[in-house]
Amino acid sequence: MTPLSILIIGAGKLGRETGQRLTDAGHKLTFVEKEHESAAKAKEIFGDHVFFGDGCDPKVLERAGVSNIQVIIAATGDDEDNLIIAELAHHIFNIPCVLTRVNRPENQWLFTAHRGVDTAFCPVATTADLIKAEIDKHAKEIQG
Amino acid sequence: MHIIIIGCGRVGARLASLLSSSGHSVVVIDKNPEAFERLEPSFKGKTIEGVGFDRKTLLDAGIERADALAAVTNGDNSNIVVASIAAQDFHVPRVVARINDPVRAEIFPKLGITTISSTLWTSGRIFEYLISPELHNVFSVGSAGVQLYEFEVQPVLVDRNVKDLNVSNEIRVVAITREGVGFIPVLGSVFKRRDRVLVAVDTRSIDKLRAMLGLTN
Numbered sequence: 247m248t249p250l251s252i253l254i255i256g257a258g259k260l261g262r263e264t265g266q267r268l269t270d271a272g273h274k275l276t277f278v279e280k281e282h283e284s285a286a287k288a289k290e291i292f293g294d295h296v297f298f299g300d301g302c303d304p305k306v307l308e309r310a311g312v313s314n315i316q317v318i319i320a321a322t323g324d325d326e327d328n329l330i331i332a333e334l335a336h337h338i339f340n341i342p343c344v345l346t347r348v349n350r351p352e353n354q355w356l357f358t359a360h361r362g363v364d365t366a367f368c369p370v371a372t373t374a375d376l377i378k379a380e381i382d383k384h385a386k387e388i389q390g
Numbered sequence: 391m392h393i394i395i396i397g398c399g400r401v402g403a404r405l406a407s408l409l410s411s412s413g414h415s416v417v418v419i420d421k422n423p424e425a426f427e428r429l430e431p432s433f434k435g436k437t438i439e440g441v442g443f444d445r446k447t448l449l450d451a452g453i454e455r456a457d458a459l460a461a462v463t464n465g466d467n468s469n470i471v472v473a474s475i476a477a478q479d480f481h482v483p484r485v486v487a488r489i490n491d492p493v494r495a496e497i498f499p500k501l502g503i504t505t506i507s508s509t510l511w512t513s514g515r516i517f518e519y520l521i522s523p524e525l526h527n528v529f530s531v532g533s534a535g536v537q538l539y540e541f542e543v544q545p546v547l548v549d550r551n552v553k554d555l556n557v558s559n560e561i562r563v564v565a566i567t568r569e570g571v572g573f574i575p576v577l578g579s580v581f582k583r584r585d586r587v588l589v590a591v592d593t594r595s596i597d598k599l600r601a602m603l604g605l606t607n
Contacts, residue, residue: 302466302467303491324467326443326467330494333474333501337501338500352444353443355445361478
C-alpha cells in the first residue's frame with residue numbers, strides 16, 4: 247500500500263485517535279489545531295506535524311502544506327467550521343477525498359456532496375444507533 | 391418582499407428596522423432572545439429564537455417563500471453556512487453573508503456566495519477619508535474589491551488621452567461629464583479642464599491612481 251498524505255483539522259480526542267490509527271497503518275499525518283491545549287497534546291504524539299492555527303483560514307491550510315494533501319478530515323467540534331473546511335478543501339484546494347465529523351445529529355442533512363463532503367461521520371448518531379441495536383438484539387434475554 | 395435576517399446584533403437590528411419601516415415582511419432569527427431588545431419599538435416583523443442553520447428554524451421563518459436572506463451574525467462561518475443553505479437548498483433569490491475576515495470575504499464569492507465585508511468596506515472608507523479626500527467614492531462593487539470614484543480632472547491630465555489613465559485589470563475610465571453632459575469615452579478621447587471623470591479602480595490600485603493624478607503626498 248502506498249502511504250497517503252492526510253491532514254486532520256481538529257486535534258481533539260477524535261482527531262488524535264484517528265491520527266494514531268492512520269499513522270500505525272503507515273500513512274503520513276499532519277494536524278491543524280486552534281486550541282493550545284489540544285495542539286500541545288497532539289505535539290507529544292505527532293511532533294512537528296502539528297500546526298497551530300484556524301483550519302478555516304486558507305493561509306493556515308497552505309502553511310500546513312495543503313497542496314500536497316490527498317485526504318482531509320475535518321474533525322473539529324464545530325459543525326460550521328467543518329462545513330467551511332470541506333468547502334475550501336473541495337472547491338479551492340481540489341482535495342480528492344474530504345471526510346467530515348458531524349457534531350450535532352440534526353446538522354447531518356447539511357453535509358452533502360455539493361458542499362464538498364465525500365463522507366460524513368456523526369459519532370453521536372452512530373453510537374446511539376449501536377446502543378439501540380444492542381438493546382434490540384438482547385431485548386428478549388434481558389426480559390428473561 | 392419577505393426577508394429573513396439571521397443575527398440581531400447592531401447590524402441585524404438596524405437592517406430589520408429599516409426593512410420593516412419600508413413595508414417589507416421581516417423575520418429576525420437570533421439564538422439569544424435578549425438580542426431582540428435592540429429592535430426599534432416600531433418593528434412590525436417576527437422574531438424567532440434559534441440557530442440560523444437549523445432546518446426547522448428556517449422553515450418556521452418562511453424560507454420556502456423568502457425573497458431574500460441576510461446572514462449578519464458576528465460569526466463568519468455561520469454566516470457562510472446559512473447563506474449557502476438559503477441559496478443552494480432553498481433557492482432564495484437574493485442572499486448575502488456578512489464576513490469580517492477579508493480572506494474569506496474574497497474566497498466565498500468564487501463559490502457563488504455574495505459577501506459583504508465590513509472590514510474591507512469600513513477600512514476602505516476610512517482610508518479614503520484620511521488619504522484621498524479629492525477622490526469621491528460613488529460605489530463599491532461586490533465586497534469592495536472594485537471601487538467607482540469620481541474626480542475633477544487634475545491639471546496633470548488636461549489634454550492627455552483617456553487611454554493614458556487606463557491600466558489593464560486595475561484602472562478604467564468609465565464615463566466623463568463635460569459641461570453637464572455625460573458620455574462614455576473612447577480610448578482616443580482627451581481630458582478637458584473641469585471634466586468630471588468616473589473611474590473604476592481595483593481597491594488595491596488606489597495608490598497607483600492617486601499617483602497618476604498627481605495626488606501623492
